[in-house]
Every structure is written in C-alpha cells, then in structure tokens.
Amino acid sequence: MSAPTYDLGKLHGGIRLESGKSAATRNSIQKMPLPAQLIIPITQHVGDPAHSIVTIGERVLKGQLIAEPGGSLSAPVHASSSGKVVAIEPWPVSRRYGANAPCIVIECDGEDRAIEPAVTQAAYDMLSADELLARILQGGIVGLGGAVFPTAQKLMQALTCDLKYLLLNGVECEPYISCDDMLMREYAREVLGGARILMHALQLDVCYIVVESDKPLALQSLGEQLAELGDKRIVLKQVPTIYPSGGEDQLVQLVTNLEVPSGGLPTDVGCLVQNVGTASAIYDWIVHGKPLLSRVTTVTGDGVVNPMNVEARIGTLVGDIIRFAGGYTESAQQLIIGGPMTGKSMSTDLVPLVKASNCILVLSRAPSIGAKSPCIRCGDCAAVCPVQLLPQQLYWYSCADDEKKLRLHGLTDCIECGCCDLVCPSHIPLTAEFRVAKARIQEQADEKARAERARSRFEARNERIESEQRARDAELEQQRATAKRIGPAEIAAILQRKQQQQDKD
Amino acid sequence: MEFTRTEAPYLTPSVNVAGMMLQVLLALVPAALAHMWYFGPGILFNLVVAAVFCVAGEALMMHARGRDPMLALADYSALVTAALLAFAVPSLTPWWVTATGALFGVVVAKHLYGGIGFNLFNPAMAGYVVILVAFPLQMNLWVAPSMGDIDYISLSIAQTLVYTLTGNLPDTLTFDAVSRATPLDAMQTGLRDLQTYAEIRANPIMGDFGGRGWEWIGNFVAVGGFWLLIRKIIRWQIPTGVFLGLLVPAGIMYLADPSTHASPGFHLFSGATILCAFFIATDPVSAATSPKGRFLYGLGIGFLTFVMRRWGAYADGVAFAVLLMNMATPAIDYFTRPHIVGHPRGRRNQ
Structure with missing residues (x-):
C-alpha cells in the first residue's frame, strides 16, 4: 500500500477539539430498514429550487425522478423507495436558514421496487466530459460534505478553469461526525472509483485524498484498495487533526499552501475539492446506475442510547x-x-x-445562554482564527454597527467555523454575532441597491414628464404659429369641420 | 419532544475571565513572598488596603451604573488591579495613599470609561501615577532591603501596621533611619551628579545586577510570568517587546559609554521591568490586540521606560510608559492588522 504523506502548507490557528467520535465508530455502518413514510424535500441543494413533477395519488418507483431541476444551478430529486405520493406539503427541514419547505410525502409500499434504468450503462471512460457531467446532473448528486452544491455545476465551472489538482475531502474535522470515516473504511473502492471518474471528467492527473490523522482505519482501507488498484495518480495525504482543516478553502491551503482568494473559489488556484461521500455517490450512479437515494449519517452524542x-x-x-x-x-x-x-x-x-x-x-447538556461578560480583548480568538481575522475587533465594530470598519477587518471573509466562540473567556457568541452582522451588511447593500433603483426610476420619470411637456409645448407653439399664419377665417372653417366630425361620431 | 434551540457552535468554552484573573493572582504569589522577605510585611497590608478599596470602588460603580455588582466582582479583575498596585507602592505606605490610587484606578480609569473591556488605561498604573504625583513624599519612602546592611533597621509587623494606619513611625525612628534610596533612584541621582557608573555600583544596595532584593523579587516575578506564558494566559509578544525595547537601547548606550549609562542587566532587574513585562503591560484590555501590534506596544513601553529612567524626572518610567502606550493602542491596532487569508499580500485591505 502507498504510505500517506505529509507535506503541508501552513494553516493559521485552528483548535484541537476532543473528537467524541469513538462511540459511533465501534460498529460498522448499520442499514436502517425502510420506514413507512418518506418525506422528501423538493429542494435539497443550494441554488435554484427544483420543481415537483408528481401528483398526489401517483405511484412512484424507487429511483424515479420526482422533482426536476428548476434552473441553471439546480439538482433533481428521486424517490428513495417505491410507494404512493400522499401529499405535497410544507414540512420542517434542517436548513440553515428558513423553517418549512415543500416536501413530497411518499407512503412506502414496502416492496422497494426499483425503476428500470433509463440509460444503458456504458463504461465511463468511453464518455466525454460533457456526457459525464450530464449523467452526474441526472443522478441528483450534490456535495455531501454539508454544502450540497450541485456537483455537476461545480464540475462545469471547474472545466472553465486551469485545474491542477483534484482534492477529495476526507478530513471530517468537526467533533462527533464520523460518517465519512466509516464510508472510507467500508466503501474505499467506491471512493477511489469516484475519484477516477472525476479525474477522467476533468482531465486531471493528480488527485489527493486528504484524511485527518485520527482516522487510521480509513487510511488503511483506502491504502489497501489503492494498492490493489495500482493507480499512481491518486495520492493519500494525512493531515493533522485540527479543526477546521476540512473547510474547503482551509483544505486547499493546507495541502497546496495556496490561499483561495477572498470571495473566490478553490478553482481560482487550480483545485477542485469534493467530499469523499460525493465521490462514492458519483461512482454508484455512473457505474451502477444507483442515484443518490440514501446516505450514511452519524447518530451520536450523549443523548442517544446507541451511537x-x-x-x-x-x-x-x-x-x-x-x-x-x-x-x-x-x-x-x-x-x-x-x-x-x-x-x-x-x-x-x-x-x-x-x-x-x-x-x-x-x-444532554443544557446550552448556556446569555452568560456572556464584556470582551477583555485577550486576543485568543485571533490566535485560533483560520482566516487570520481579529474577531475581537470585529465584535467591537459589530456592536458599534460600523459597516466600513467591519469590511476593512474582513467580516465577509469569516467562515463561521466557531473557533473563536470556543476559546472566548467572556463566552461571547461571536459567530452568531458575525452571522447577524453579515446579514445586516447584506441588507444595507440591498437597501442601497433598492434606493439606487428607485432613484433612477424617479429620474427617468422626471425626464419623461419633461420631454412630454417639451413636446406639448412645441406642438402648441406650432399650432399658434399656424393660427397666426392662416388667419381667423380659416380657423373658423377648421373648427366647423371638427364640429361636424364630432357630430358624426 | 421539544428541544432547546441555540446558535452554533454548541460546545462551550472551557475558559473564563475569572479563571484567567485567578491564575494571574496565583502567579504573583511567589513574588509577593519574596517581597515580604526583603521588604517586610508591608506589601501584605498594602494588598489588603488596595483590595478593599478596589472591590468597594467596583461594587459602588456597578451599583451607580445600575448593574449587578456581583457581575463585576465575580471576574476578580478588581483584585488583579489591587495586587499590581500593591506591588507598585513602597512597602511602607499609609493606607489613604494606597486607597486613593485604588479608587482612582477603579472608579475613574476603569468604570468611568465603561468598566472592564472598555478602559483605555491600565487601572493600576493610572491609580499609581496619580498617587505618585499627589503624594511624592510617601511614594519615595522605600525601606532598605534586609540582609547585609550593617546599620539596617527593620520594622516589626506591629510597627508596619501602625505606619500603614497612621503614617507615623515609632518615636525612636526617623524616616532617614529606615529608608534608603532605591537602586534606580541612586543610579539616576548618581549619574546626574556626574558620578561614574562604577562608582554608583559600589553602593551595597546595588546588589549583583539591579539592586539587593529587587533582583530576587524580579526572579520570582519571572517565574510567575513564565507560568502564565505556559498556561497561555499571556502571550509572548508583549513581554518580548518590553524586554527588547528596554534592553537593546540600554545595551547600545552602555557599550558606547559604560561610565554614564547603566548596564542592561541593571535595567532588567531593577524597578518594575519584569513585573511590567509579564503582568502590567499584558493587561489585555488596555494593550494593543493584534499579535504584531502587541509586540510594537511592548517595544514602545520598553523604550519609553529606558528614556524616562535615563533622562526623566522620576526614577522609574514604567507606569508612564504604559499609560503613554495605552493611548497609542488604537493607532497601533489600526496599522498592524494581520494579513487576512485570501487577500492580496503586501497591500493593506482598504
């Protein structure tokens, strides 16, 4: 097996957190039996919402398309099992913002009958990049690391850039989460297969699979599969266990020592980052024709009986x-x-x-709310900030609502990783504060844009009224001139003619 | 089942302000013991007086500002101010002098600026400077350090207590009998009287480096300081800055003209250099806050201390240097913003 390598760029700050992962990784991945009912949100990605294409009462099969992409940045959704659509209604979902979202409710018939695959499976290396991307789009595949960006569009954007590396993100740096760890242990073949499909689609020759050092079994499993595969283009990289090295931009910086430009994408520095789960899902879809119908998730914490x-x-x-x-x-x-x-x-x-x-x-612990004391400017937050911001200053300016200073100090570069919260001796909810401040700045910008639009509309209206007035004035002037020229008798004749016309009407 | 909803992150910090302040207090214990060994129990009385008035001032101001006094008292910051003030004043200090400093520091320098987190000036140093100016006589009365002095006279615990409470020495003693010039004083007056450095150093109070007693207290302060560094309560930038800012110019001047300038060793171990570097300048509220800014801030304090010791009117310049640099912190912070990841290097984010 190829040994994982360390040759890493510098990442500022970060913290070593207690991992809390061991409880959920004692056993292998457990397959959950089919539930009686499935509640499938119509939109499960970031971007343009998808549209439902089923009707209430309709029977659907497992893998059948039930929602179509509704825009250029969108992804379809498939029925996760066979059954009857009983409702299409708003339902609470776990989105970051907003509460309820439209969902398709399917009463499962328990037979789990799959739809006939529409496309006959061809070897993926026979397909062109465009064909592959079109296939990936149909699979409803989105970034499974949590960002749920539609994968096909991400790849399309990447194709327009000068790419050097494909990075598979198996860092999973947040405490408690271990689904990627388990996936790499048990589905290493699928992960590597996905990597090869992505490399083929993007015409790339270098792929780094990046895994944190606290996942030796995942590394071992990947290493063994890689040795079997004998693909020299794929390299395993082990990174230190420091939160938040799994953030997309942080991962790029860690592995390549390149900084993703502020407001830019990893593709700006020649990197495409995909989660290992996404790679596995791509493999399942392209090679086995299985769309994204299930996922591995970690159920854990001290509030769960069997993590x-x-x-x-x-x-x-x-x-x-x-x-x-x-x-x-x-x-x-x-x-x-x-x-x-x-x-x-x-x-x-x-x-x-x-x-x-x-x-x-x-x-199990009751969250402590409102126990904050004033900031003493100790700077511990700045020491752990992976983007090298000064959260203590941002907090100060956020309290003062000083938009200019907030921008100057890089508020919009904050990745909301939460490191600063965790080291703050005054227990200030900094990340929440910054989220609010960002929203406020956005709102102000929107407000400004709205005001600008209203102003230009108002000016256009004034302009229009003025030009109409000018036209009317000119017409009147012309009429006066005509009247002067032709004399009273002619005018009387014209008036009479008009009178007759009105009478006729 | 209804769950409690909060905002991410959901893990709670393991540190708190009270814990940090307690560790600072703990780190001062060895130095306080050394202080008592050399200068008698005076510091203990000063500490009690300073603590009572700092806490009272804090409670009073919180009450006046319509807040719960316990909120402020629970973070022990008033006690840290008290401890630093107790180290700054001479071991023999009448209670009203210490009390004035404590009240000014907490009431004016801290709470009139908005309380902890909002004070522009270091409360302990602001209080100290006020009493230094208002009570010049009492603030210059340092007892001689014990050990080795032939005509050394020490005050008993009771006599020290009486002095602290009344400002009167026992009838048999005069101020001249118990007090000595501090090494810094002796150095400054000596140099001003055109004595050479070697001549001044011949005085037994000069000790090995920075004055008998002082140098050992300095060592124990440093022990506490290093402990705070290891515990990451303070960071290296400010102490390093203070030492470099003071010792580099002192070293250059000493090398250029050893007869009229004190050695860097003297500067390091006398007066409040070490205490300032680890405990006073590192007060996070009134210090610069960016890493580079903190180094510059320390550098400024060190350099100003050197200038004031050599050419100023007061023997030690630490307190003034700290207050001057406190004023400079907003500007320092503005000009030392770190490079934000993803922004072009070398160009300021405007």
Whole structure:
C-alpha cells in the first residue's frame, strides 16, 4: 500500500477539539430498514429550487425522478423507495436558514421496487466530459460534505478553469461526525472509483485524498484498495487533526499552501475539492446506475442510547433514525443536525434526513445562554482564527454597527467555523454575532441597491414628464404659429369641420 | 419532544475571565513572598488596603451604573488591579495613599470609561501615577532591603501596621533611619551628579545586577510570568517587546559609554521591568490586540521606560510608559492588522 504523506502548507490557528467520535465508530455502518413514510424535500441543494413533477395519488418507483431541476444551478430529486405520493406539503427541514419547505410525502409500499434504468450503462471512460457531467446532473448528486452544491455545476465551472489538482475531502474535522470515516473504511473502492471518474471528467492527473490523522482505519482501507488498484495518480495525504482543516478553502491551503482568494473559489488556484461521500455517490450512479437515494449519517452524542453510523434513505424522519439507534437517553436536551460547531439546532425531530445531513447529534447538556461578560480583548480568538481575522475587533465594530470598519477587518471573509466562540473567556457568541452582522451588511447593500433603483426610476420619470411637456409645448407653439399664419377665417372653417366630425361620431 | 434551540457552535468554552484573573493572582504569589522577605510585611497590608478599596470602588460603580455588582466582582479583575498596585507602592505606605490610587484606578480609569473591556488605561498604573504625583513624599519612602546592611533597621509587623494606619513611625525612628534610596533612584541621582557608573555600583544596595532584593523579587516575578506564558494566559509578544525595547537601547548606550549609562542587566532587574513585562503591560484590555501590534506596544513601553529612567524626572518610567502606550493602542491596532487569508499580500485591505 502507498504510505500517506505529509507535506503541508501552513494553516493559521485552528483548535484541537476532543473528537467524541469513538462511540459511533465501534460498529460498522448499520442499514436502517425502510420506514413507512418518506418525506422528501423538493429542494435539497443550494441554488435554484427544483420543481415537483408528481401528483398526489401517483405511484412512484424507487429511483424515479420526482422533482426536476428548476434552473441553471439546480439538482433533481428521486424517490428513495417505491410507494404512493400522499401529499405535497410544507414540512420542517434542517436548513440553515428558513423553517418549512415543500416536501413530497411518499407512503412506502414496502416492496422497494426499483425503476428500470433509463440509460444503458456504458463504461465511463468511453464518455466525454460533457456526457459525464450530464449523467452526474441526472443522478441528483450534490456535495455531501454539508454544502450540497450541485456537483455537476461545480464540475462545469471547474472545466472553465486551469485545474491542477483534484482534492477529495476526507478530513471530517468537526467533533462527533464520523460518517465519512466509516464510508472510507467500508466503501474505499467506491471512493477511489469516484475519484477516477472525476479525474477522467476533468482531465486531471493528480488527485489527493486528504484524511485527518485520527482516522487510521480509513487510511488503511483506502491504502489497501489503492494498492490493489495500482493507480499512481491518486495520492493519500494525512493531515493533522485540527479543526477546521476540512473547510474547503482551509483544505486547499493546507495541502497546496495556496490561499483561495477572498470571495473566490478553490478553482481560482487550480483545485477542485469534493467530499469523499460525493465521490462514492458519483461512482454508484455512473457505474451502477444507483442515484443518490440514501446516505450514511452519524447518530451520536450523549443523548442517544446507541451511537452509530446509519445508512438511511433520504426522507427518513430523524426521529425514526434516532429510535433505530436505541432512542433518546433521559437527559437528551438538544437536537442538532450537523456537527457541534456548525450544525443547525432543531426544535423537533420530525424533520427528514436530507442529502446534506451528515450527522444527527443529541446532546444532554443544557446550552448556556446569555452568560456572556464584556470582551477583555485577550486576543485568543485571533490566535485560533483560520482566516487570520481579529474577531475581537470585529465584535467591537459589530456592536458599534460600523459597516466600513467591519469590511476593512474582513467580516465577509469569516467562515463561521466557531473557533473563536470556543476559546472566548467572556463566552461571547461571536459567530452568531458575525452571522447577524453579515446579514445586516447584506441588507444595507440591498437597501442601497433598492434606493439606487428607485432613484433612477424617479429620474427617468422626471425626464419623461419633461420631454412630454417639451413636446406639448412645441406642438402648441406650432399650432399658434399656424393660427397666426392662416388667419381667423380659416380657423373658423377648421373648427366647423371638427364640429361636424364630432357630430358624426 | 421539544428541544432547546441555540446558535452554533454548541460546545462551550472551557475558559473564563475569572479563571484567567485567578491564575494571574496565583502567579504573583511567589513574588509577593519574596517581597515580604526583603521588604517586610508591608506589601501584605498594602494588598489588603488596595483590595478593599478596589472591590468597594467596583461594587459602588456597578451599583451607580445600575448593574449587578456581583457581575463585576465575580471576574476578580478588581483584585488583579489591587495586587499590581500593591506591588507598585513602597512597602511602607499609609493606607489613604494606597486607597486613593485604588479608587482612582477603579472608579475613574476603569468604570468611568465603561468598566472592564472598555478602559483605555491600565487601572493600576493610572491609580499609581496619580498617587505618585499627589503624594511624592510617601511614594519615595522605600525601606532598605534586609540582609547585609550593617546599620539596617527593620520594622516589626506591629510597627508596619501602625505606619500603614497612621503614617507615623515609632518615636525612636526617623524616616532617614529606615529608608534608603532605591537602586534606580541612586543610579539616576548618581549619574546626574556626574558620578561614574562604577562608582554608583559600589553602593551595597546595588546588589549583583539591579539592586539587593529587587533582583530576587524580579526572579520570582519571572517565574510567575513564565507560568502564565505556559498556561497561555499571556502571550509572548508583549513581554518580548518590553524586554527588547528596554534592553537593546540600554545595551547600545552602555557599550558606547559604560561610565554614564547603566548596564542592561541593571535595567532588567531593577524597578518594575519584569513585573511590567509579564503582568502590567499584558493587561489585555488596555494593550494593543493584534499579535504584531502587541509586540510594537511592548517595544514602545520598553523604550519609553529606558528614556524616562535615563533622562526623566522620576526614577522609574514604567507606569508612564504604559499609560503613554495605552493611548497609542488604537493607532497601533489600526496599522498592524494581520494579513487576512485570501487577500492580496503586501497591500493593506482598504
């Protein structure tokens, strides 16, 4: 097997967090039985919303397309199992912003009958890049690291850039989450296969699979498969276990020592980053014709009886998954979809598992709210900031609502990783503060744009009125001139003619 | 089941302000013991007086500002101010002098600026400078360090307490009998009287480097300081800056003309250099906040201290240097913003 290598760029800050991953990685991935009902959000990606193409009462098969992409940046959704569409209605989902979203509710018939694959499977290396991308788009594949950016569009954008590296992200740096770890252990062949498909589509010769050092079994499994495969273009890279080295831009910096430009993409520095789960999903779709119908998710935390990694259908209720994992402990207090650093806190477990859900975390401790004291400017936040911001200054200017200074100090470069919160001796919720400040700045910018539009509309209207006035004046002037020229008798004749015309009408 | 909803991240910090302040206090214990060994129990009385008035001032101001006094007292920052003030004043100091400094520091320098986190000036140093100017006589009365002095007279614990409470020495003693010029004083007056450095150093109070007693207290302060560094309560930039800012110019001048300039060793171990580098200048609230800025801030304090010791009116310039650099922190912070990842290098993010 090829040994993983260390030759890493510098990443500023970050913290070593207690991993909390061992509880869920003791056993292999458990397959969750088919639930009675699936609640499938119509839109499960970032970008333009998809449109439902099924009607209530319609029977659908497993793998059947139920929602079509609704724009240039969009992805389709498939039925995760066979059954009857019983409702299309808003349902609470685990999105970062906003509450309810339209979902297709399918009552499963338990037969799990799959649809006939529409496309006959051809070897992927016979396909051109365009054909491959079109196929990936049809598979409903989105970034499974949590960002759920439609993969096909990400690849399309990458094709327009001068690419050097494909990076597969198996870092999974947030505590508690272990679904990628387990996936790499058990589906190393699929991950590597996905890497090769991506390299073929992008015409790339270098692929780094980047894994954090706390996942020796994943590295071993990948290494063994890689040795079997004998593909010299794929290199395993082990990175130190430091949060947040799994952030896309951070990963690029760590591996290549290149900084992704502010407001830019990794492709600007020649890198395309894909999550290992996404690679595996691409392999399943392109080689086996299996669209993205299920995912591995980590069910863990001290609020869950049997922490484990579960492979469940998209649309399964989170509450059902937790029941499958033994249910809640008595002390369960908080439900988080995603990791403990960037996840979304939910008030109910009646939310469906979506493509983005990499972790279901139940914590027993009551979150402390409002226990903050004034900032003492100790600078510990600046020491851990991976983007090298000065959170203490940002906080100061955020309190003062000083937009200019906030921009100057790089508020928009904040990746909201939450490191600063965790080292703050004053317990200030800095990340939440910055999220609000960002939204406020955005709002102000929108407001400004609106005002600008209104102003130009108003000016255009004034201009129009003026020019109409000028035209009327000119006409009147002309009429006067005509009247002067032709004399009163002629005018009387014209008036009479007009009178007759009106009478006729 | 209804779950509690909060904002990410959901892990809680393991540190808090009170814990940091307590560690700072703890780090001062060895130095305080050394201080008592050389200069008698005076510092203990000063500490009690300073603590009582700092805490009272803090509670009073919090009450006046319509806040819960316990909120401020629970972070122990008033006690840190008290401890630094107790180290700054002479071991024999009447209580009202210390109390004035404590109240000015906490009430004016801290709370009138908005309380912890908002004070522009280091409260302990602001208080110290006020009493240094207002009570020049009392603030220059340093007892001689014990050990080795032939005509050394020490005050008993009771006599020290009486002095602290009343400002009166026992009838049999005069100020001249118990007090000595501090090494810094002796150095400054000696150089001003055109004595050579070697002549001044011949005085037994000069000790090995920075004055008998002082140098050992300095060592114990440094022990606490290094402990804080290891615990990451303070970071290396400010202490390094202070030492370099003071010792480099001192070293250059000493090499250029050893007869009229004190050695860097003297500067390092006398007065409040080490205390300043690890405990005073590192007060995060009033210091610069960016890493590079902190180094510059320390450098400025060190350099100004050197200038004031050599050419100023007061023997030690630490307090003034700190306050002057406090004023410069907003500008320092503005000009030392670190490179933000992803922005073009070399060009300021405007």
